[in-house]
Amino acid sequence: MLTVNLAIFVPFIAAMLIVLLYKRNTHIHFGWFVILVPFILFISLFAQIPNIASGKTYSYTLHWIPSYNLNLITYLDGLSILFGLLITGIGTLVILYSIYYLSTDESLKHFYTYLLLFMGSMLGVVFSDHLIVLYVFWELTSISSFLLIAFWYHRKGSRYGAKKALLITVFGGFAMLAGFIMLASIADTFRIRAIVEVAFQLKDHDLFLPAALLILIGAFTKSAQFPFHIWLPDAMEAPTPVSAYLHSATMVKAGIYLVARFTPVFGGEQLWFWLISSIGFITLLWGAFSAIKQTDLKALLAYSTVSQLGLVMGLLGISSLALQTNATVNSILFTQAAFAALFHLVNHSTFKGALFMVIGILDFRVGTRDIRRLGGLMAVMPASFTIALIGSFSMAGLPPFNGFLSKEMFLTAIVHVEQLTIFSLDSLGFVFPVIGWIASVFTFVYCLILIFKTFFGTFQKEVRAEVKEASVGMLTAPALLAILIIAIFFFPNVLGDYVLRPALASIFPAGTPLSNEPIQAWSGFSVELLMTIGILIAGVILYLSYRYWRSIYRLFPKKASFDALYHLLITGIEDGSRSLTSLYMTGFLRHYLASVFLFLIVATSIALIKLKALSFHFINDTEIGFFHWTLSIVMVITAIAILFAKTRLIAILLNSLLGFSIAMFFVLFRAPDLALTQLVVETVTTALFLLCFYFLPAWKRNPLEKSVKKVRLLLSIATGGVFTAVALAVKSEHLFNSISTYYENSFELAGGKNIVNTILGDFRAFDTMLEVIVIFIAGIGVYTLISFKKSRGARNED
Incomplete structure (x- = not known):
């Protein structure tokens, strides 16, 4: 119908x-x-x-x-x-x-x-x-x-x-x-x-x-x-x-x-x-x-x-x-x-x-x-x-x-x-x-x-x-x-x-x-x-007689109206937002990252302490082998070395070494699909870094560079420590039971034999869909910028 x-x-x-x-x-x-x-x-x-x-x-x-x-x-x-x-x-x-x-x-x-x-x-x-x-x-x-x-x-x-x-x-x-x-x-x-x-x-x-x-x-x-x-x-x-x-x-x-x-x-x-x-x-x-x-x-x-x-x-x-x-009400x-x-x-x-x-x-x-x-x-x-x-x-x-x-x-x-x-x-x-x-x-x-x-x-x-x-x-x-x-x-x-x-x-x-x-x-x-x-x-x-009594409207000035209150409220919010934003929007990416990681460290630490989730046990853990120790030591040395890199090229290569080392960990943990994905992403990212940095101006040394590096080192160590604590807390299953047992029934729940594909396509369908939408929106933005550049070029030629 x-x-x-x-x-x-x-x-x-x-x-x-x-x-x-x-x-x-x-x-x-x-x-x-x-x-x-x-x-x-x-x-x-x-x-x-x-x-x-x-x-x-x-x-x-x-x-x-x-x-x-x-x-x-x-x-x-x-x-x-x-x-x-x-x-x-x-x-x-x-x-x-x-x-x-x-x-x-x-x-x-x-x-x-x-x-x-x-x-x-x-x-x-x-x-x-x-x-x-x-x-x-x-x-x-x-x-x-x-x-x-x-x-x-x-x-x-x-x-x-x-x-x-x-x-x-x-x-x-x-x-x-x-x-x-x-x-x-x-x-x-x-x-x-x-x-x-x-x-x-x-x-x-x-x-x-x-x-x-x-x-x-x-x-x-x-x-x-x-x-x-x-x-x-x-x-x-x-x-x-x-x-x-x-x-x-x-x-x-x-x-x-x-x-x-x-x-x-x-x-x-x-x-x-x-x-x-x-x-x-x-x-x-x-x-x-x-x-x-x-x-x-x-x-x-x-x-x-x-x-x-x-x-x-x-x-x-x-x-x-x-x-x-009430009986007195005539419905x-x-x-x-x-x-x-x-x-x-x-x-x-x-x-x-x-x-x-x-x-x-x-x-x-x-x-x-x-x-x-x-x-x-x-x-x-x-x-x-x-x-x-x-x-x-x-x-x-x-x-x-x-x-x-x-x-x-x-x-x-x-x-x-x-x-x-x-x-x-x-x-x-x-x-x-x-x-x-x-x-x-x-x-x-x-x-x-x-x-x-x-x-x-x-x-x-x-x-x-x-x-x-x-x-x-x-x-x-x-x-x-x-x-x-x-x-x-x-x-x-x-x-x-x-x-x-x-x-x-x-x-x-x-x-x-x-x-x-x-x-x-x-x-x-x-x-x-x-x-x-x-x-x-x-x-x-x-x-x-309107002309004789219209002066009564002067008793209701515009400054005391709800319109004025709305305008005052909106203006106050905009001014306050602008002042607050100027405090942390400094124009430097390092400041934004520092703020994000500092908030993450403080919030996560408080949550771990309040929830009493810091309980670790290593009794049933698998023994760490020689290759695991070797890769871990290489990654630690590489991460510290990035802080002391004197050129952008060295910093990019050291960062890539970290990514490739993670891919090797995936190989050791028998996850070849993740290892392949990590290798491809790391290779493309390194190439893009090199392409972008080629157009950047020369690297000028900051007089405060040593003290800045120390702050970054401390922030990095603290962030790594928090993530390690979270991983250990999750592994201990102190707060919640592991969700992995739920996904093990992927064939019965979603009809898929590949558990990874099932998680991405069924259990996380909305998440995956939104990721695709984000990529689609980004593509529209890139297309719009390219089209805008072409149209401006055509007008300039005219």
Whole structure:
């Protein structure tokens, strides 16, 4: 089945094909070929909606490392198909938009490769049913988004924003990984479905709440929750198609998905409720408040995205109350909060995707996104104005647009929270409706700013004299989203019954009572309606009087912001690292080797003493023969003689004598294959030494050479002594039994009769594979240097 087995891999395969098949000089925009990937995936997922709506789920296991129970397990249910439809559906429209936004002069090969890598990674996140596999795809989204944000890498802002997003999201990913490991250790499984089934047995474990906290850090960083939200505005340096895709519909929704997926595990816990709901509502308020003061339209949308994500996160926090066993909690009422969160998730993807695309059109046609330089564009760009009006008023929560429906559900949820008596909500519950109402007012204000400051007023011809509407092709994608905004308002239950309710059922454990009430645009006069009227009145007043109260933003100076704290932290780390590195990075190889060997001597000696491993016995040792003594004495004399060599040639020859002596030891110990390898390596190494030293300048004697030689002699003796002690400690088998008996069963364990080959090819397969990869990377480096030298030579000739 394509939706389970191949949906994750198709974008990765397509990305590899782009690298192989892309041709720059073609009359057809390459995006027309790429758009087939998300479109086919969307159709495949869309075809499964009836089956998922009827309660079916699909699971498939691709064995990867069965011995470690590490397999690619995909799981398709209501929640994962909802996110899969958003990823592929919005992805299709974004690629359609990019065809007209990006010219063929751009590096389309890299752009679409990065975009498909990100799409595949996001599908991997939402379809994975294994914690470690989910983490791998989670970090792949961070890496691919880094590449997309830095697509215009010649811009300093793009590089800065990409690095900022990567550092914050990867930090959260590491915390999430630690939480996953804790959770898996107490559940004794890495499968998410299996963890959900035994969740009630885990709640009393000491690691349960720490695991929840660490997982939430990962979710908060990815979904730009306060105070980790600072990466999202800087990520707007990316091309508009990237902003419309990553930061409104997909990447920032990964944290939302994570919280929803683990609600049946941690839901009902006081820590889980307060962290998610409080962080969500703080993000909602701060994002909306910060959006008003922005003068760049993209920055305004960035902070509005932060705010809307906080709204969804806060609703998911409230919905976790449905799993609280207290008799006073109406589970049906609070599962509706999760329904509202999922509904607003979809609505946000539609109106925010449309708005980002319109802002991209303005930047493309007008040449600026600065609100202070815009105005009067309604007359010259009526189609863009219409789409922006629909998207903005949907975000503001006005009818007849889909945002009104989910916003009313949001108000219903926050009104009912303060009626509870658990988790101190009888005294603190009033905070939720207060913050929610104030944030909604701010939301209405910045939506008015976006529309009236941009499209009304006087058209400023000095910005660009010949401003005209965008082409039909560029308007198609945002227009489709605008149509969808209105269609959802008039037919919300089609989406609700076939997509949202199956997703809701996937969030809560079986047996949790769920509401089947239809979505209604009008439910009579209520507190929520009065709050909405108040939002409209207060929003209009604040918009009209903005110039009188905007000075309030001076109370929040940039020097005291989280951005400044991040910059101070990064700068401090870089300066400290530079100072620390300068202490040991002297530029002399001998200093580096001395530091390495000194650390090895001290650390190993402490370990040997602490572990009491210095116990040697020579009773059963084989008698040392004449040739063994002779070779040993020759090697000792040779090693000491190297210190007193007066020319490089003598030092090289003495060093080679040591290597050939080791080869003779292998012969005496009846290891001809090792002896042959040692002889070949030593011969090649000697030749390379001679070749390199031929080009070095003359050897100048150091006045401190005698004292340096003494230090080197002592360091060499100490290193040799430590290695000898380690070898004797291992031989004594004081700490551990010998592992050789395990390898003696190589034929039974791996089917190989040659124990050496079996160790290299089977027992040490990963080690050998990594060695090959290192050699491959080194080869790429050498090839790049040679190619770079050739290209520079060709340019010099020109």
